[in-house]
Amino acid sequence: MSEKKIMLGNEAIARGAWEAGVKVSSAYPGTPSTEISENIVKYCPDLYCEWAPNEKVAMEVAIGASMAGVRSLVSMKHVGVNVASDPLYTVSYIGVSGGLVMVAADDPGMYSSQNEQDSRMVARAAMVPVLEPSDSSEAKEFVKIAYELSEKYDTPIMLRTTTRLAHSQGIVNLEDRKEVPDKVYERDIAKRVMMPGNAIKRHLFVEKRLKDMANDAASFEINRVEYNDKKIGVITSGIPYQYVKEALPTASVLKLGLVHPLPRKLIEEFAKNVETLYIVEELEPVIEEQVKSWGIKCIGKEIFTVQGEYSANMVAKAILGKGTEFDAPAQAPARPPILCPGCPHRATFSLLKRLKIHAAGDIGCYTLGAVAPLSVIDTTVCMGSSISTLHGMEKAKGKDYIKNWVAVIGDSTFLHTGVNSLMNMVYNQSTATVMILDNSTTGMTGHQDHAATGKTLMGQSVKPILLDELCKGMGIKNVVVVDAYDQERLEKVVKEEIAKDELSVIIAQAPCALLKSYVPKGKCITLSDKCKKCGMCLVPGCPAITKKADGTVAIDDTMCNGCGLCMQRCKFGAIERVSK
Amino acid sequence: METKNIMIVGVGGQGTLLTSRVLGGIITAAGYDVKLSEVHGMAQRGGSVVTFVRYGDKVYEPIVEEGKADVLIAFERLEALRYAHFLKKDGVLIVNDQRIDPMTVVTGVATYPENIIEDLSKKYNVIKVNAMDEAKKLGNTRVFNTIIVGVAAKHMDFKKEQWLEIIEKTVPQKTIDINKAAFEVGYNL
Numbered sequence: 033m034s035e036k037k038i039m040l041g042n043e044a045i046a047r048g049a050w051e052a053g054v055k056v057s058s059a060y061p062g063t064p065s066t067e068i069s070e071n072i073v074k075y076c077p078d079l080y081c082e083w084a085p086n087e088k089v090a091m092e093v094a095i096g097a098s099m100a101g102v103r104s105l106v107s108m109k110h111v112g113v114n115v116a117s118d119p120l121y122t123v124s125y126i127g128v129s130g131g132l133v134m135v136a137a138d139d140p141g142m143y144s145s146q147n148e149q150d151s152r153m154v155a156r157a158a159m160v161p162v163l164e165p166s167d168s169s170e171a172k173e174f175v176k177i178a179y180e181l182s183e184k185y186d187t188p189i190m191l192r193t194t195t196r197l198a199h200s201q202g203i204v205n206l207e208d209r210k211e212v213p214d215k216v217y218e219r220d221i222a223k224r225v226m227m228p229g230n231a232i233k234r235h236l237f238v239e240k241r242l243k244d245m246a247n248d249a250a251s252f253e254i255n256r257v258e259y260n261d262k263k264i265g266v267i268t269s270g271i272p273y274q275y276v277k278e279a280l281p282t283a284s285v286l287k288l289g290l291v292h293p294l295p296r297k298l299i300e301e302f303a304k305n306v307e308t309l310y311i312v313e314e315l316e317p318v319i320e321e322q323v324k325s326w327g328i329k330c331i332g333k334e335i336f337t338v339q340g341e342y343s344a345n346m347v348a349k350a351i352l353g354k355g356t357e358f359d360a361p362a363q364a365p366a367r368p369p370i371l372c373p374g375c376p377h378r379a380t381f382s383l384l385k386r387l388k389i390h391a392a393g394d395i396g397c398y399t400l401g402a403v404a405p406l407s408v409i410d411t412t413v414c415m416g417s418s419i420s421t422l423h424g425m426e427k428a429k430g431k432d433y434i435k436n437w438v439a440v441i442g443d444s445t446f447l448h449t450g451v452n453s454l455m456n457m458v459y460n461q462s463t464a465t466v467m468i469l470d471n472s473t474t475g476m477t478g479h480q481d482h483a484a485t486g487k488t489l490m491g492q493s494v495k496p497i498l499l500d501e502l503c504k505g506m507g508i509k510n511v512v513v514v515d516a517y518d519q520e521r522l523e524k525v526v527k528e529e530i531a532k533d534e535l536s537v538i539i540a541q542a543p544c545a546l547l548k549s550y551v552p553k554g555k556c557i558t559l560s561d562k563c564k565k566c567g568m569c570l571v572p573g574c575p576a577i578t579k580k581a582d583g584t585v586a587i588d589d590t591m592c593n594g595c596g597l598c599m600q601r602c603k604f605g606a607i608e609r610v611s612k
Numbered sequence: 613m614e615t616k617n618i619m620i621v622g623v624g625g626q627g628t629l630l631t632s633r634v635l636g637g638i639i640t641a642a643g644y645d646v647k648l649s650e651v652h653g654m655a656q657r658g659g660s661v662v663t664f665v666r667y668g669d670k671v672y673e674p675i676v677e678e679g680k681a682d683v684l685i686a687f688e689r690l691e692a693l694r695y696a697h698f699l700k701k702d703g704v705l706i707v708n709d710q711r712i713d714p715m716t717v718v719t720g721v722a723t724y725p726e727n728i729i730e731d732l733s734k735k736y737n738v739i740k741v742n743a744m745d746e747a748k749k750l751g752n753t754r755v756f757n758t759i760i761v762g763v764a765a766k767h768m769d770f771k772k773e774q775w776l777e778i779i780e781k782t783v784p785q786k787t788i789d790i791n792k793a794a795f796e797v798g799y800n801l
Contacts, residue, residue, distance in 0.1 A: 036640070037640070038636045038637070038639075038640040038646060038648070040650075063652055064652065066652075067652070143651060143652075144652070167647070167674070196649060196674060196675070199649060199650045199651065199652050200647055200648060200649040200650070200674040201636055201646075201647065201648040201649075201650070202646070202647050202648075202671075202674070203640065203645060203646060271674070274672040274673045274674060275672075275673055277672040277673075278672040278673040343673070343675060343677055344672075344673045344677060345677045345678070356677060356678065356679045356680060357679060358678040358679025358680075358697050358698070359679070359696070359697040359735075360697065361678075361694070361697045362693045362694065362696060362697065363725075364690055364693045364694040364725070365690065365714055365716045365717055365721075365722030365723070365724065365725075366660075366714065366716050366722070367623065367658075367659055367660040367690070367691075367694075367714035367715075367716070368659055368714070368715065368716070369624060369656070369657040369658055369659035370657060370658040370659070370715050371657065371658070372625065372657060372658060397657060400657065403715070404715065404719055404721070405715070405718075405719045476657075478652065570718065573715060573718065573719070575658055575712070575713070575715065575718070577718075578713050578718060579718070588712075590744070590753050
């Protein structure tokens with residue numbers, strides 16, 4: 033087969049896993065890694081794939097599959113690596129039976145993340161080798177190489193990507209799947225049971241493994257020297273390689289495919305052969321600090337930032353001192369992301385705003401409840417943190433302090449790690465009110481199923497976990513399910529539950545308006561003769577409503593889903609719902 | 613061939629990704645090297661979104677940088693203004709004459725600029741299209757992006773038949789006819 037196809041980086045990773053003979057894949061959705069699983073499912077039934085409730089679980093599933101002797105894949109965004117780091121650090125000691133590859137997708141520039149951490153640092157700490165592809169074609173190839181290396185060196189491998197790689201498309205050469213025979217399982221307690229006596233020995237193995245790999249790495253084809261004019265030499269990897277090639281077509285380049293452990297001999301030789309050595313890497317100076325520690329003179333973060341994405345122009349300016357000339361950008365009002373028209377979170381948040389309630393927030397579309405005009409969310413740390421941070425506030429200041437607070441968390445995030453936090457509230461006698469904003473999907477990442485939706489990644493219908501029953505099962509007495517659009521009832525319930533000196537869970541339900549199964553209720557129209565120009569309908573901040581020059585409002589009929597939130601807000605009957 | 617740089621900008625949810633899929637398809641079919649870069653995730657929720665498309669003999673960088681775009685396709689006026697400086701001196705700006713107020717304008721923090729298209733026309737080669745009105749005439753507002761593709765097609769290196777073939781391959785089966793009709797409308801504007 034020699035077919036060529038244009039593929040997203042993540043699509044190419046999925047293809048590479050299939051070609052490498054992977055049999056099990058587990059993941060929790062997270063931008064920019066989600067499309068790996070969304071594409072890998074196309075290769076069923078050659079492999080099994082699933083959405084796990086969180087990255088730690090996904091990692092452990094992949095470890096189990098590897099122990100059972102098959103090649104397995106686990107993919108996650110960079111902050112997911114933190115969640116999965118507990119098993120990661122230890123599976124590094126255990127090693128693999130079938131190859132084990134973990135995709136860690138970093139997000140320089142934070143297009144869709146709460147921080148800008150560099151997963152290579154985690155891999156170094158966990159003593160796990162890292163491969164870094166620089167386009168879709170390499171993404172596919174590197175996955176296959178990763179499995180070879182994983183099995184050869186008895187180690188899990190991290191394939192590190194960034195948003196730009198994950199969400200760029202490029203030409204990929206399609207090849208066939210190579211079935212890999214399952215490794216025969218042999219009981220090996222000393223290797224697989226990590227208690228002190230065994231782990232001490234495995235740690236020695238891990239140190240030696242990294243040294244061996246570093247020695248061998250000089251001859252790895254994925255570490256490539258491209259000699260050209262030797263005045264400028266650049267060590268780079270991943271997407272920055274493309275910027276370097278674009279900006280400095282005549283420079284010599286050492287392109288690293290393996291970024292941990294580093295091929296020291298190769299780097300020393302390259303450094304000797306070039307006049308000035310630069311290191312171009314996005315985020316942290318991971319390569320640079322090691323190279324400098326060997327006494328090699330090079331320039332890196334002295335002229336490059338540790339923040340955001342790079343570009344060819346940035347590389348040209350930093351190294352050559354000149355870049356492209358262009359017009360100054362126009363002054364254009366900012367357009368930050370917002371909740372969609374018909375989004376049920378807007379219904380909940382506009383009520384909380386009216387009641388002057390603060391929300392401890394969480395990770396998902398609903399984090400946008402922190403943005404004006406809603407500005408309801410006060411705090412957001414990480415997945416599941418809304419519930420536990422609110423608990424901390426109560427324990428710090430007492431139950432009266434949180435009488436105008438709730439925790440808000442999505443259904444998928446609740447199952448990810450929120451459920452643990454809620455257990456803590458039950459156990460340690462919280463009196464807080466937790467609102468699960470149940471829109472029946474993992475919204476922000478593009479609508480993935482989870483344990484409470486009743487569908488698996490492979491499309492199987494299963495018995496959904498019932499969130500209300502789950503909460504009741506923990507012994508919570510006050511569990512109320514409300515339609516998020518029934519504003520009158522929601523208001524009553526929120527007031528009642530907050531007033532109680534007991535733990536309450538309110539499940540505010542209404543499906544995401546972007547779900548394929550969503551049926552619009554119609555569309556809302558304005559009756560300008562009844563409009564008193566009070567602007568109440570504008571308060572929830574729906575993007576479909578705009579104020580006209582005369583002060584009355586207009587509703588964009590292509591955007592409106594007829595959710596009726598504005599209609600409920602209008603006291604003068606100036607908004608009506610009609611069929612779409 | 614020197615690398616050609618195309619940008620598609622708009623508001624999250626407008627369907628810019630479908631347009632880039634069509635572009636990617638036609639460029640690949642023509643045998644060029646190509647890179648496309650998209651925005652997924654949070655920014656898609658009503659935010660300002662950009663897609664970069666680069667093609668030629670060999671493409672390295674997957675993004676189009678300021679001052680380098682040959683063609684800028686803007687699905688919305690304010691987004692045309694925001695990204696106009698990405699155009700080369702003789703670049704073409706195709707702008708859909710639609711206004712979507714960002715929340716900063718709705719809440720009164722900012723004002724939606726007047727006369728965007730007129731002002732941009734003084735500096736750039738601007739082609740204005742009212743794709744939403746044209747789509748309404750076709751009886752389906754969702755194909756307005758295909759109308760814009762039709763307009764853009766005239767400023768690129770491929771034949772009309774090739775475009776129609778790719779549209780047929782890219783859009784959902786039951787919308788092929790309406791999308792082809794929409795392309796024709798844009799192409800003949």
